Amino acid sequence: MHALKYFIHGILTGLLVALIMLYIGLSRGLLDSGRVQSISVSEEIVSDRESAITKAVEEVSPAVVGINVVKVKKEKVRTLFDNDPFFANFFPPQYQNRVVPSMGSGFIYTPDGYIITNDHVIKDAQQIIITTTEGKQYEAKIIGADERSDVAVLKIDVTDHSFAKLGNEKEITRGEWVIAFGNPYGLFEYVNNPLITVGVVSGLKINFGYNTADKHFYENMIQTDASINPGNSGGPLVNSKGEVIGMNTMIYSTGSGGSIGIGFAIPVNKVKNISQTLIEKGAIDRNFYFGFKLSDFIDPAFLENKKSDAQNVTGVKVVEIQKNGPAEKAGFEAGDIIIAVDNIKINNFNDMGKALLELKDYKVGDKIEFVVHRKDEFKKLQMILEAYNQ
DSSP states (O other), X not given: OHHHHHHHHHHHHHHHHHHHHHHHHHHHHHHHHHHHHHHHHHHHHXXXXXXXXXXXXXXXXXXXXXXXXXXXXXXXXXXXTTTOHHHXXXXXXXXXXXXXXXXXEEEEOSTTOEEEEOHHHHTTEEEEEEEOTTSXXXXXXXXXXXXXXXXXXXXXXXXXXXXXXXXXGGGOOTTOEEEEEEOGGGTHHHHTSOEEEEEEEEEEEXXXXXXXXXXXXXXXXXXXOSOOOTTXXXXXXXXXXXXXXXXXXXXXEOTTOOEEEEEEEEEHHHHHHHHHXXXXXXXXXXXXXXXXXEEEEEXXXXXTTOOOTTOSOEEEEEEEEOTTSHHHHHTOOTTOEEEEETTEEOOSHHHHHHHHHTSOOOXXXXXXEEEEEETTEEEEEEEEOEEOOO
């Protein structure tokens, strides 16, 4: 009887131990499963936060720099005799130099420290200090600056530095996401990082032409609603692939000077071309010539309201061709009637001057397409502009 009792007790004890072991095993399994599930959720959250935009920001930021400029401006000294014509003869105007701090943005685009920015950022600079994302400061040298295109190239003494990759403006599409990097209100130096805003490409090929006030020529500009504020000038406009597609340059703003969501960037292809020429030659040569003489032309039959073999052509007439000049090399002949220049309609001599000097920013080496009327036929002629040497 006692043996049976001990036997049953042993069986019950074994079952109890087995149940306890099973409970512990199941608990650990559930915990491990919960831990795995928790890790999976965390990874998913991180993955969702890492977008093409954040990756582009991480890639481009090390190449963006803050620019602090010391400018000296000459200002007239006010006196008691300023508005007195009599005493003005005895006390001529006096001027003094005033130190004016300024700021802007730029981006390194070669590993050896070439920096692209706007000409208006460094114009009249006495000293230019570059701040990088490593917190280091360098005094920059001006390699070249072109007022008309508003592009300038600087150089700092670095090697193997992070640099921005330049894209191709021909691949830009309206509505695509873009990121504006820069140094708004001089905040870069406080955080050693560019500040960013995000928007879309709102418009392409916006032409402002030549501005006689600031002497800049803006054509084929990229419009964006990414916020561009004072200090952002010269910073890169970047696509979601981390490629520079433009350089932040100007905004439409209210009286406060802040952004209202209409900003413009110089397209990257123009920036590349101007920058490369500035590095190679130090300046942009616009002292070109065409090699022909012109006069206004209106078909006489058109004036007489008669049918004309010239199909009522109006434009400018080529009256003389210079030997071995660009016009002769392009295939022009005396008597040709120029009716269009780079898709701009030409009706008279004034149109021709405007098309060549105000609507386009031509320079030596550029190719121009002319449409001419010759012997009842229309022909397209390609001219390469050559430097004018007196």
